[in-house]
Amino acid sequence: MTASELSIRQVEAFRALMQVRTVTLAAHALGVSQPAVSRLLADFESSVGLALFERRQGRLWPTAQAHALHAEVERAFSGFDRVVQAAAQIREQRRGAICVAAAAGFAADFLPRVAAAFAHEHAGVDVTLLTLEPALALERVAAQRCDLAIVNEAAPPPGVRFERLGQWPMRAILPRGHGLARKRVVHATDCEGEAFVSFESGTPARLRIDRLFAECAVTRATGVEADLAQAVVTLVEAGMGIALVDPVTAAALGTRVAVKRFEPSLEVPVNIARSVQQDGAPLADAFVRHAAAALARLK
Template identity: 40%
Template sequence: MINLRQVEAFRAVMVQKTITRAAQTLFVSQPAVSRLIADLERRVGFSLFKRHKGRLIPTPEALALYEEVERAFVGLDKITDSAREIREFRTGRLFLSCMPALALSLLPQLVNEFSSRHPGITVSLQAHSSQRVLEWVATQQCDAGLIGMSIEDPAVSLVPLVNKPLRLVMPPSHRLAAKTEIHVHDLEGEPFVSLGQVQDVRPIIDKVFQDAQVRRHMRIETQLSSVACELVLSGAGVSLIDPATAKSYDHRGLVSRPFLPEIPFQYSAVLPAFRPVSRLVEEFLGEVQRRLESLLAPEAITFANRQPKKRH
């Protein structure tokens, strides 16, 4: 069987015209090249070169074989170029599914900057509820997801990114805006915009108020933190929402304050459990975590040091 080294030697001689220069390009000795050519001739069953006045003259058979060799090497060059583009993130596609709280606050600028750094990469960003994000990742319809809920699903792996308490948001003219932190008892009878029942954190919020025996005036429910903020801006009441969304509404004039007792909220990445994480996904999620840490200033934890936790 013909081997690749024999073909490389043949191609080098055809290109360089002499055994000496061919040996130099291959970083081997001249006898080694001559031996490879002789082995190839035995394999193919015909002569490849004739010597004339100290020069190597390719035979017609060698010229015909060289055309095939060049076509093969062009294919190899394309494979090499493709591998280089993949390695350097110059080609590819990144499919992301994300909870609206991040899709509407943190991710637009981050995705734009990431895409600018990697212009060959196409980013697809879909905003869904955390439950739907989980379903998309579990069925491998996307490369990674970002959620804000606890999960138990053997089809996905969970990578905790940042854990930070919920914030209470209110208009700047609100009676509680002057306080540095808000206790649950401060909200007795307060008009309240609540996250909907399907939100993972909703039962926890309800339990905090029940344990404290504090009655809220439950005016409106909504599934999205951003909609809750818009309702608060319109004067519908106060609301407890995730900290990234609260931060993103600073420029809209909303005031957010720490709430006691603290209600933890964890942002997590979810990945398909039985598929290796690509370098592209790893870089993107690392950037998401760094931005969240910078935005919310939690304890520093790098994505590279966090191993996905498979749920059983």
């Protein structure tokens, strides 16, 4: 006998009879007629070459061979059950894995909060969060080694597509007790001559900020630079000057510094990066929805 000589229906008929003990109940469980179950059982016995039942008083009684074979059938069906369960979990987005990368400004506080909200809704899904420089994050997305990246970059590199989540205004941050901390809104002209903590030269944030102050004809005392938003915040907290930071960073500062609206508004684009090869990714779509909702609350 080979596996091809068996049919799943034969095995189902055998299993049903072993569970419910009568052909009538087995037929009802399978949704077929009693003669159909009898034929399936006879074919099954013939295929396996075993005497599985004794016929007494119009009933089928399992033999010792039937009980031994039934144990194997149950083990096999438990595997099928796991397949069905796994398929249901994947369909309901309760199984799988997702990897999301972001620069430190997003990864320190914002990304874990989004991931926690996502995980509550998708129990059973493995979530990996990576803190990477934007260029490396986009490289991993292009290579499909990461599902998503959250970036401020203006244009995607080859192999990556962007989904714009929106634009959010940068915030002014000041040492607590600074003279401008009493103002509800800090204007660019208020920064004339003030000590200013800047991002590293040549970075997108630095270029945007320098361009705005140049357009407003405002001169700042820019003697301190840092490459990470968290370092900028620490320098401001230490009294080294004022700064502009993205709203995600500003939202996580608590009482460390004074956070103020800034005019004229300098908006930061927030993009979700995906591989151009990514298609039909419901878990990634769900994570993006959570990220968009969290960003919307920053406005």
